[in-house]
Amino acid sequence: xxxxxxxxxxxxxxxxxxxxxxxxxxxxxxxxxxxxxxxxxxxxxxxxxxxxxxxxxxxxxxxxxxxxxxxxxxxxxxxxxxxxxxxxxxxxxxxxxxxxxxxxxxxxxxxxxxxxxxxxxxxxxxxxxxxxxxxxxxxxxxxxxxxxxxxxxxxxxxxxxxxxxxxxxxxxxxxxxxxxxxxxxxxxxxxxxxxxxxxxxxxxxxxxxxxxxxxxxxxxxxxxxxxxxxxxxxxxxxxxxxxxxxxxxxxxxxxxxxxxxxxxxxxxxxxxxxxxxxxxxxxxxxxxxxxxxxxxxxxxxxxxxxxxxxxxxxxxxxxxxxxxxxxxxxxxxxxxxxxxxxxxxxxxxxxxxxxxxxxxxxxxxxxxxxxxxxxxxxxxxxxxxxxxxxxx
Amino acid sequence: xxxxxxxxxxxxxxxxxxxxxxxxxxxxxxxxxxxxxxxxxxxxxxxxxxxxxxxxxxxxxxxxxxxxxxxxxxxxxxxxxxxxxxxxxxxxxxxxxxxxxxxxxxxxxxxxxxxxxxxxxxxxxxxxxxxxxxxxxxxxxxxxxxxxxxxxxxxxxxxxxxxxxxxxxxxxxxxxxxxxxxxxxxxxxxxxxxxxxxxxxxxxxxxxxxxxxxxxxxxxxxxxxxxxxxxxxxxxxxxxxxxxxxxxxxxxxxxxxxxxxxxxxxxxxxxxxxxxxxxxxxxxxxxxxxxxxxxxxxxxxxxxxxxxxxxxxxxxxxxxxxxxxxxxxxxxxxxxxxxxxxxxxxxxxxxxxxxxxxxxxxxxxxxxxxxxxxxxxxxxxxxxx
Numbered sequence: 001x002x003x004x005x006x007x008x009x010x011x012x013x014x015x016x017x018x019x020x021x022x023x024x025x026x027x028x029x030x031x032x033x034x035x036x037x038x039x040x041x042x043x044x045x046x047x048x049x050x051x052x053x054x055x056x057x058x059x060x061x062x063x064x065x066x067x068x069x070x071x072x073x074x075x076x077x078x079x080x081x082x083x084x085x086x087x088x089x090x091x092x093x094x095x096x097x098x099x100x101x102x103x104x105x106x107x108x109x110x111x112x113x114x115x116x117x118x119x120x121x122x123x124x125x126x127x128x129x130x131x132x133x134x135x136x137x138x139x140x141x142x143x144x145x146x147x148x149x150x151x152x153x154x155x156x157x158x159x160x161x162x163x164x165x166x167x168x169x170x171x172x173x174x175x176x177x178x179x180x181x182x183x184x185x186x187x188x189x190x191x192x193x194x195x196x197x198x199x200x201x202x203x204x205x206x207x208x209x210x211x212x213x214x215x216x217x218x219x220x221x222x223x224x225x226x227x228x229x230x231x232x233x234x235x236x237x238x239x240x241x242x243x244x245x246x247x248x249x250x251x252x253x254x255x256x257x258x259x260x261x262x263x264x265x266x267x268x269x270x271x272x273x274x275x276x277x278x279x280x281x282x283x284x285x286x287x288x289x290x291x292x293x294x295x296x297x298x299x300x301x302x303x304x305x306x307x308x309x310x311x312x313x314x315x316x317x318x319x320x321x322x323x324x325x326x327x328x329x330x331x332x333x334x335x336x337x338x339x340x341x342x343x344x345x346x347x348x349x350x351x352x353x354x355x356x357x358x359x360x361x362x363x364x365x366x367x368x369x370x371x372x373x374x375x376x377x378x379x380x381x382x383x384x385x386x387x388x389x390x391x392x
Numbered sequence: 393x394x395x396x397x398x399x400x401x402x403x404x405x406x407x408x409x410x411x412x413x414x415x416x417x418x419x420x421x422x423x424x425x426x427x428x429x430x431x432x433x434x435x436x437x438x439x440x441x442x443x444x445x446x447x448x449x450x451x452x453x454x455x456x457x458x459x460x461x462x463x464x465x466x467x468x469x470x471x472x473x474x475x476x477x478x479x480x481x482x483x484x485x486x487x488x489x490x491x492x493x494x495x496x497x498x499x500x501x502x503x504x505x506x507x508x509x510x511x512x513x514x515x516x517x518x519x520x521x522x523x524x525x526x527x528x529x530x531x532x533x534x535x536x537x538x539x540x541x542x543x544x545x546x547x548x549x550x551x552x553x554x555x556x557x558x559x560x561x562x563x564x565x566x567x568x569x570x571x572x573x574x575x576x577x578x579x580x581x582x583x584x585x586x587x588x589x590x591x592x593x594x595x596x597x598x599x600x601x602x603x604x605x606x607x608x609x610x611x612x613x614x615x616x617x618x619x620x621x622x623x624x625x626x627x628x629x630x631x632x633x634x635x636x637x638x639x640x641x642x643x644x645x646x647x648x649x650x651x652x653x654x655x656x657x658x659x660x661x662x663x664x665x666x667x668x669x670x671x672x673x674x675x676x677x678x679x680x681x682x683x684x685x686x687x688x689x690x691x692x693x694x695x696x697x698x699x700x701x702x703x704x705x706x707x708x709x710x711x712x713x714x715x716x717x718x719x720x721x722x723x724x725x726x727x728x729x730x731x732x733x734x735x736x737x738x739x740x741x742x743x744x745x746x747x748x749x750x751x752x753x754x755x756x757x758x759x760x761x762x763x764x765x766x767x768x769x770x771x772x773x774x775x776x777x
Contacts, residue, residue, distance in 0.1 A: 215703030254774055350774065
């Protein structure tokens with residue numbers, strides 16, 4: 001019965017003259033999200049609303065799921081669209097609609113009519129009153145409550161008449177592509193895919209950088225990161241994933257620097273390399289999954305030490321999150337199961353038993369001077385040999 | 393250069409196997425259960441495969457039942473036999489170093505109320521016959537022991553076990569998981585007192601998803617897969633004609649020029665074992681000699697995690713397993729068999745398995761040894777602190 005969805009969006013409404021840019025982006029993202037769904041869909045804007053029509057057969061559940069991954073959507077309303085055949089016929093349609101969707105027993109309700117077509121002969125208040133009466137007659141237990149109704153029955157009179165009452169929540173946020181692009185440092189863990197999701201929710205497109213350390217990390221570990229990127233791409237759209245071979249840099253640091261500083265120094269080089277690709281691909285920021293104090297390399301001192309090697313802003317959307325909060329989101333967005341597959345990632349392979357938790361930045365810089373001989377060359381080689389994988 | 397030294401995980405199909413698989417997929421694709429000519433044609437392939445396989449073990453073709461592979465054969469043999477003989481008793485004996493495809497069904501049977509004894513093994517991975525004798529009791533209905541251990545190539549004393557079991561009481565069923573042994577040993581179930589024997593196709597250059605269970609005539613066993621009544625109602629499901637035809641060809645080939653092939657594999661094993669012993673801090677877990685399987689060498693490399701060494705070898709085109717490939721996906725891939733033989737804790741996670749087939753060359757072995765010689769010192773330099 002639902003051939004149409006009405007899409008509600010939130011923050012876009014307040015963007016003034018740029019509003020059309022946001023709406024166009026949202027329409028684009030909706031079309032993209034519906035591409036893999038079975039069925040033919042028409043997505044269009046009309047009088048400050050976005051509608052999706054599907055005249056043929058389509059999978060309702062799958063469609064709703066796909067729409068729930070489009071940032072910018074606040075609510076998805078399945079709509080019954082009927083021809084205007086007079087008020088009495090409209091009453092019948094509303095009753096049919098309610099009896100199919102709800103088990104109308106003792107609910108309170110309110111009818112809210114909007115007359116977008118002003119040449120409709122009866123005004124909204126009258127339509128409300130008439131339909132309210134019809135509903136009261138049809139379902140003996142129900143009553144009207146105009147202040148806090150349990151059911152809000154929306155009727156919109158346009159070329160055709162739209163009846164809806166359910167609002168399925170969307171993910172919120174802003175349409176991807178309206179706030180530029182960022183470079184995500186993607187590991188195989190739980191946090192970084194969530195960080196990508198969070199940033200992307202603010203309308204940001206993503207690229208990603210992954211550090212691969214064969215033979216210490218396996219092909220399967222890399223495959224896992226590709227799989228994670230695919231899961232994140234369901235929300236944020238295509239991702240260019242840069243796979244950097246980090247082994248030689250890591251071993252060189254191991255040879256030259258104190259082992260308890262290994263992770264910090266390593267992460268500083270990761271940031272530098274990620275920033276290089278970010279500049280190359282016109283990203284405006286770096287994104288990591290760090291949260292204060294989670295591990296030794298995420299104390300404030302450590303974050304300061306890794307932060308200072310970049311000039312680009314580094315966003316850490318999970319900075320104040322507890323692990324469990326992050327896990328909850330990972331489960332919600334479907335990345336958790338993949339993240340916990342037991343493959344080693346390059347941050348843990350040589351990790352010291354007691355890594356520094358309060359690195360002294362001057363000491364770190366002194367240690368890095370020991371790398372002077374070869375490090376630039378190694379970084380250059382790593383950049384040149386990086387493999388870029390397009391994740392759709 | 394490439395060296396595929398993971399033949400205990402799986403093998404490459406033979407050309408002749410591929411040809412018959414393609415033929416039965418594209419030309420003679422009938423369903424053996426169909427009444428028409430296409431069905432009869434297809435049935436001929438089953439008959440031929442059954443005859444070939446039966447001949448390799450000197451058993452009747454009526455005693456061969458096709459399955460989807462080693463795991464199904466083991467599951468069926470154990471669960472099917474235990475359930476069919478429940479009235480005679482509820483005690484089952486196996487070893488502690490069996491493959492998961494035996495251990496898991498055993499644990500399932502325990503949940504159903506059966507009592508399972510897991511025999512320990514010695515430093516060479518052999519079960520002790522004294523332990524077996526002590527474990528047998530009036531309630532015992534089934535004994536299941538593997539022929540060749542998949543991780544270290546140890547060969548169990550099947551003939552003696554058969555004698556002890558049948559000597560204790562002839563109606564105790566004896567199942568042998570011969571998945572790593574078939575094609576490497578001449579196995580004659582009737583002489584060995586074996587009632588049930590599991591074999592997998594893809595370990596002998598046949599297709600994956602194929603295998604069989606030998607079931608001695610008059611053995612009490614229940615079918616696990618019910619349906620259209622194929623294979624005399626013992627294993628329903630449309631016969632996998634391409635797979636079975638391929639398995640038949642592979643089984644036949646396995647016993648052609650048998651002694652020469654086995655001799656070649658023993659030479660490879662010796663060369664590999666000798667080469668490994670020359671490398672510093674390497675412990676050989678498998679026996680170098682004819683007392684263990686011809687195609688498996690297990691070694692531990694002190695101070696080098698097997699995962700890392702495996703990937704470093706892979707980088708040079710050398711493919712091996714850490715522990716057993718089937719158990720590598722678990723969270724803690726610590727091998728039971730290696731634990732059972734009391735390998736030092738430190739060595740457990742540093743163990744690789746090299747496994748050969750008759751097509752493996754001396755050059756591949758030498759290439760692998762050379763690579764190990766170069767990689768080990770480098771990998772030992774970089775470790776976790």
